[in-house]
Each structure stands twice: as structure tokens, then as C-alpha cells.
Amino acid sequence: MELNPQLGAETNEVTKPTNQDVTEEISSIDSTNVGTKSDEPQVLGLTQEETRDPNEITITIADQNTPIVVLFGPPSCGKTMTLVRLTRYLRDLNFTVEPVPTFRPSADAHYAKMCRDFPGMIGSSDAANSTKNISFMLVRVLDSVGHVKCQILEAPGEYYYNPDDPEEPMADFPRYVNAIKNSSNRKIWCYMVEPRWQYADQCRNYVTKIHTLKRTMRPSDKAVFIFNKIDLTPFVITPGEVNMRSARKEIEDLYPGIFTPFKVKGVFGTSDNFELVPFHTGDYSKKIAGGYSFQEGPVEYPKKLWNTIQNLIKG
Ligand SMILES: Nc1nc2c(ncn2[C@@H]2O[C@H](COP(=O)(O)OP(=O)(O)O)[C@@H](O)[C@H]2O)c(=O)[nH]1
Numbered sequence: 001m002e003l004n005p006q007l008g009a010e011t012n013e014v015t016k017p018t019n020q021d022v023t024e025e026i027s028s029i030d031s032t033n034v035g036t037k038s039d040e041p042q043v044l045g046l047t048q049e050e051t052r053d054p055n056e057i058t059i060t061i062a063d064q065n066t067p068i069v070v071l072f073g074p075p076s077c078g079k080t081m082t083l084v085r086l087t088r089y090l091r092d093l094n095f096t097v098e099p100v101p102t103f104r105p106s107a108d109a110h111y112a113k114m115c116r117d118f119p120g121m122i123g124s125s126d127a128a129n130s131t132k133n134i135s136f137m138l139v140r141v142l143d144s145v146g147h148v149k150c151q152i153l154e155a156p157g158e159y160y161y162n163p164d165d166p167e168e169p170m171a172d173f174p175r176y177v178n179a180i181k182n183s184s185n186r187k188i189w190c191y192m193v194e195p196r197w198q199y200a201d202q203c204r205n206y207v208t209k210i211h212t213l214k215r216t217m218r219p220s221d222k223a224v225f226i227f228n229k230i231d232l233t234p235f236v237i238t239p240g241e242v243n244m245r246s247a248r249k250e251i252e253d254l255y256p257g258i259f260t261p262f263k264v265k266g267v268f269g270t271s272d273n274f275e276l277v278p279f280h281t282g283d284y285s286k287k288i289a290g291g292y293s294f295q296e297g298p299v300e301y302p303k304k305l306w307n308t309i310q311n312l313i314k315g
């Protein structure tokens with residue numbers, strides 16, 4: 001299915017990520033000029049034209065039956081590193097995680113390079129090697145006998161919620177997001193939250209944006225809230241074991257009303273129609289030579305996330 005919606009909607013101003021830590025250090029090199037059909041520099045894995053007008057982004061979802069896990073969250077919440085950590089975990093279990101080459105137009109040399117370099121970026125202990133290079137990707141997960149279990153989409157956070165856009169939370173989603181929303185694949189929306197978001201004053205707007213998207217979710221779609229950077233909270237009891245009651249309360253305090261539309265009223269009261277998963281992608285230590293080294297976090301976190309995704313796919 002070719003998803004290239006017609007132009008005509010208002011353009012979203014897209015800026016580079018404003019990540020506080022690692023990605024800030026690498027912002028000067030994230031315009032990787034690897035050459036496209038027009039040999040123009042690229043930011044976030046997009047051509048200059050696409051960066052100027054995200055409504056120009058063309059994607060193709062060739063497999064319309066396999067569920068898509070969408071990592072949804074603002075810049076620097078940890079989408080790329082979640083993909084990296086989950087991929088490492090799945091590979092250890094003999095799953096194959098591979099980029100879907102047809103996701104972006106074949107003339108897009110940057111995407112082709114990203115696909116080729118994916119194994120190296122996943123295995124790298126240099127955090128920037130992943131965060132700066134994996135920016136807009138569809139991967140698929142196959143089990144040890146070649147069954148495709150799901151697809152995972154990682155995209156620039158600005159297109160979901162852009163803290164630098166004064167129009168938020170009313171800024172339109174770029175058309176490719178709508179195209180994903182409207183595709184026939186079942187979706188597992190993974191909404192990411194973090195404990196010390198640098199734009200804490202915008203938490204309510206981010207909540208509004210999630211609720212806007214929620215209204216377009218189909219009944220078969222599922223919702224997971226990923227509380228990433230759990231290592232920065234006091235709720236970790238032992239590695240992988242988290243006081244979820246307190247963690248949940250913290251999210252509700254930081255992001256007021258976030259769970260409200262994801263609750264269902266029944267005869268015996270209200271119940272959750274979502275999953276909540278704590279996550280810790282890994283530890284990031286400053287290197288003397290510059291940049292950060294990445295050491296993967298406890299296995300319990302990707303294990304819990306993967307089990308949750310699998311149950312939702314089955315359910
Ligand atoms: N403390 C901590 N920091 C994290 C964690 N995951 C990501 N980070 C930090 O957040 C930065 C942005 O992560 P990234 O995956 O690139 O975010 P993205 O913009 O959403 O793709 C990383 O460079 C890390 O510094 C985590 O589990 N714990």
C-alpha cells in the first residue's frame with residue numbers, strides 16, 4: 001500500500017530534537033549527508049523537503065496484516081533506545097529483528113544505508129551511534145522459524161509532539177501519521193512518558209495530544225504506557241522490580257488525567273483498558289573522548305515489554 005496523502009494541510013514547523021543529554025552533544029552531526037537522489041543533506045532520516053513539510057513524507061506499509069507497535073513520544077523520551085534495547089533482547093532469544101526496506105522510497109539512500117547499518121547500530125556501545133542514526137524506521141520481528149510477529153515503528157518525536165511548536169497541542173499530525181492510523185494493521189500504541197521531562201510545563205499539552213490520538217484509535221488497537229527512565233525514579237526496588245503503585249501515581253501527578261480515556265466503566269466499577277510498563281533502556285556514561293557509552297539495562301524490562309506486546313497481539 002502506497003501511503004502518500006495529497007498535500008494541502010497546514011505545515012508543521014519541524015525543528016531538530018532538543019534532547020537534554022546525549023543527543024544534544026551530537027546535534028551538530030545529526031545532519032548526516034549520505035546522499036539522496038538529489039544528494040542533499042538529511043536531518044532525522046528525511047530529505048530537506050520532507051523536513052520543511054512533513055506532509056511530503058512518503059511511507060509504504062507493504063505488510064498490512066501484521067500488527068504495528070508504534071513508539072509514540074516527544075523527542076528524547078527514549079524511543080530509539082527502547083528499540084535498541086528490545087532488539088538486543090529479542091536477538092538473544094533467537095528472534096530476528098530487521099528493517100523493512102520498502103518502508104521508504106527506494107531512491108532514499110539514507111534509509112537504505114540505515115537498513116544496512118542497523119545491526120552495527122544496535123550492537124554499538126556508543127549511544128550516539130544509535131540515537132543519531134536510527135530516526136525513522138520500520139522494523140519487523142520474526143521468530144526462530146521465520147514467523148513475522150510484529151512490526152515496530154520508530155519516528156522522530158517532533159511529529160508526535162513538538163515542544164517547540166507554539167501550536168501544540170493543536171498542531172496537526174503530519175499526514176503519514178494519519179496514514180499509519182488509518183492503515184488496516186492492528187496497532188499497539190506505546191505512549192512514552194518519563195520522570196524528568198525537560199518540558200515539564202508542557203505535560204498537560206502532551207496529555208491532550210495523546211487523547212486526540214486516542215479518539216482515532218480503533219477498538220482493536222491497544223495502548224501501552226511505557227514509563228521510561230525508571231532508573232531516575234525512587235521506585236526501583238531491585239533491578240527490574242518496580243513499585244508500580246507509586247510509579248503509576250507519579251505518572252498521574254506529572255501528566256494529569258493521562259489515563260482517563262483509557263479506562264472503561266463496568267458493572268463492578270472502572271478498569272484499565274491499557275497496560276503500564278516500566279522501562280530502563282540502559283546506563284549512559286560520559287566518555288573522556290566525548291559522547292556517551294551505552295550499557296544495556298536489566299533484562300527484566302525488555303522482557304516485560306515484549307511479554308506485554310505479545311499478549312496484546314494475541315488478545
Ligand atoms: N537515565 C536514562 N536515560 C535514558 C534512558 N533511555 C534514554 N535515555 C536518555 O535519553 C536520550 C534520548 O534517547 P533516544 O532514544 O534517542 O530518544 P528519542 O528521541 O525518543 O528517540 C538518550 O540519549 C539517553 O541519554 C533510560 O532508560 N534511562
Ligand SMILES: [Mg+2]
Pocket residue numbers: 079080081131134135154155156157
Ligand atoms: Mg529517536
